[in-house]
Amino acid sequence: MFTGRESSAVQPLQEQDPDRIADFRLLGRLGEGGMGVVYLARSPRGRMVAVKTIRAELAATPDFRLRFAKETAVAQQVGGEWTAAVLDADPDAALPWVATAYVAGPTLYQVVAERHGLLPERSVRGLASGLCRALSDIHDAGLIHRDLKPSNVMVTIDGPKVIDFGIARAVDSSTTGGLTSTGVVVGSPGFMSPEQIRGERLTEASDIFSLGAVLAFAAAGRLPFEATEGQLHALMYRVVHEPPDLTGVPEPLLALIKDCLAKDPADRPTLAELQERKETQYRSLGPWLPPEVLARLGQEAVQLLDQEDPRTRMTPSAEAGVEAMAEAVTAPGRPPTAPSTVPFTDRTGGEDGRAGVPMLRLADERRRARGHKAPADGCRAAVYWLLTLVALTSALTVVQQLHVASGQELLYDEPLPDADDIWDLGDWGVLSFPLLWYAKLCFGSALLVAWLVWFSRVRATAEKFAPGRLRYDPSMAVIGWFIPIANLFLPKQIADDVWHASSPGRRPAPARVLNAWWALWLTTFLTSPLFTTPWTALLSEHIEDVGDGMSSDYDYGYAFLPETWINLVLHVLVVLTALAAALYVRRLTAMQATKLHS
Incomplete structure (x- = not known):
């Protein structure tokens, strides 16, 4: 059968x-x-x-x-x-x-x-x-x-x-x-x-x-x-x-x-x-x-390449080209004009039900991939927005750390009961440390959910391109991210399979964007404990008692430790990782849309 x-x-x-x-x-x-x-x-x-x-x-x-x-x-x-x-x-x-x-x-x-x-x-x-x-x-x-x-x-x-x-x-x-x-x-x-x-x-x-x-x-x-x-x-x-x-x-x-x-x-x-x-x-x-x-x-x-389509015929312009080439053979010095053929389209109805509408070319499909009709489109938009918010939060945290490092001091007339309660870092107002720290947790959690949904959907789309050829069970597209050891290889192997299965050409598309994103993500994952640490906990307060026998002033300052600078570099790395992830999502979505429409 x-x-x-x-x-x-x-x-x-x-x-x-x-x-x-x-x-x-x-x-x-x-x-x-x-x-x-x-x-x-x-x-x-x-x-x-x-x-x-x-x-x-x-x-x-x-x-x-x-x-x-x-x-x-x-x-x-x-x-x-x-x-x-x-x-x-x-x-x-x-x-x-x-x-x-x-x-x-x-x-x-x-x-x-x-x-x-x-x-x-x-x-x-x-x-x-x-x-x-x-x-x-x-x-x-x-x-x-x-x-x-x-x-x-x-x-x-x-x-x-x-x-x-x-x-x-x-x-x-x-x-x-x-x-x-x-x-x-x-x-x-x-x-x-x-x-x-x-x-x-x-x-x-x-x-x-x-x-x-x-x-x-x-x-x-x-x-x-x-x-x-x-x-x-x-x-x-x-x-x-x-x-x-x-x-x-x-x-x-x-x-x-x-x-x-x-x-x-x-x-x-x-x-x-x-x-x-x-x-x-x-x-x-x-x-x-x-x-x-x-x-x-x-x-x-x-021999198979020579197999002609019985429903392909030469267009009037192609026939004119043949005549021109015949004339060129008898006219010295004139370059021959090659004839062209186009797929025959019934005037009673084309491939999409409309008369005389030619099939879309691969370039047209790539242009369509830049629009809104793409695999996992809703999740893709959510991933883009959340990557932007996470990157913005990390960038503001870097600016805030540099602002404090520039010599910002806090002056009080009496000792504070707990120096760890110093949250007001100068004139930042609502963009103080607590708001940014909680924003990181909120946006990061939402990004995790959106990413898992998007990743599982593009894996399901890739399965349609290469049934039975992708490694691991479909559920591992979600579960694998929660296994610490597997985070070092399993999600990357699934991503590799999805990438190769989604390549629209005969040869797999170059995976430079995929590899760059994974290298940055893996570095961020391995250093995540230090990244999630409140960076003010890495600062040491400097208390100076200046008195003239009559009164005392308490000058609270912050001295940056090596760990603090590492934390600042990691926030810069998050921005780069978010950018690489967005490029990876964009490229993979375009490839899948091209292959689906082709």
Whole structure:
């Protein structure tokens, strides 16, 4: 039901094929199977996607649409790093459809059986590492794939990607219905687990068995259970009762594959155990494929760039440009004028429902990011105001300290009962020390609340950009700030994940603003006990008794200690930290707004 790719070549659209499905423009055919037709399409924002339509006879099956809607909703929770992410679906359409991220590359079956033969041990280890992570994402979403096979594993430069959750279903389903209720064998017999062939209720261990069969196929170039073509029952019998034939599998991989192919589900390792084994310790999937495979992938990527949009036509000005260029060829000394093309827009209605309105460019989106329609906008405004108030309070405190340090003295005719009660620092009036100190506490507490709300919201927005790829639970965006040890690394790691996920380009945006803000914040956090200390407590009063035998004057002065100057520097640091935080909030908000609108 959910697939990212059916074939390595894009075929032209046929007469009966539509021009578009929902908001997706169809560019060509990727393949056709028992479930329906798969098209290569382009989203309204220009992203390449694979759109699969479901056959009418399947859509007419009782409860199919309800089951389809449930499975697509669950599948959208699976992260897109090791799988083809489900982007959109419509189970209520005349022909139900589902759109997934397009995975540029051949299937593992095509690589091994049709092009390059078996993979070397290093590549199989990379394959095992990537498939374990993909199954982990699928199982964490409450799904069992149930049809993991080489034709459902896409081979890409970055690593393998699992596609086609066509017969996946929720783990907590209380029935054994679904596609098996019709009596049809579900799955690919050579890669099905024994319990799946017997029609038993499946667990995650069933996918582990399929994983072992896929790894054996990649390492040996053939199925671990084989039978003469057409002898389906003989093949199923061997899967259930006979040991696998692992001839040709490299010795270092034999133990891993044998454990996965255990007949009893309880004897198979769990995903967590597999990921701890040395056979799957392939953390970097950079050059994980043989050079000839990488070269073929590069060629296919170039071919994909040449794929034209059937709905793109040349404008009259572009046609004039072509004529001008033709004239330039025959007229020496005249530079040729290159033609230009623009996306075709229906005059009956554009992407946003208005006729003739072109799609917004990235520059337009960045300008929109400077407006008020941005993620967590209300909290962002509150953070800006409170950062300003905190910075202003610290700046006034610095001015007040310097004013006192300039030689301000307090003269009294009699001794004060308690020198610590001296709060009136010259002619400051209402801007005396108590007011500023309590203002710092008030504004700082309010800033903490606003910051936590804003930080949790931008983290939630980043999760939409990269589902399942952000570290830590979403609640840690709030809780992490209250753990003293975690304040040294956990909020920064969450901020890093949010920053990278929110970068609108292919490469992460430079994080100079993020790093500068964090360095200043960390310094402020570590020195916060001294910062919150009332700075008058760091002063020493100077009492001088001047008498002529008749009367005495008491001259109270303040002598600045080294700690007092440190406190003054920290208040200056708070101003810089607030400025860096405001720049970080502004930059991150702009990036998220750009990516949301793009």
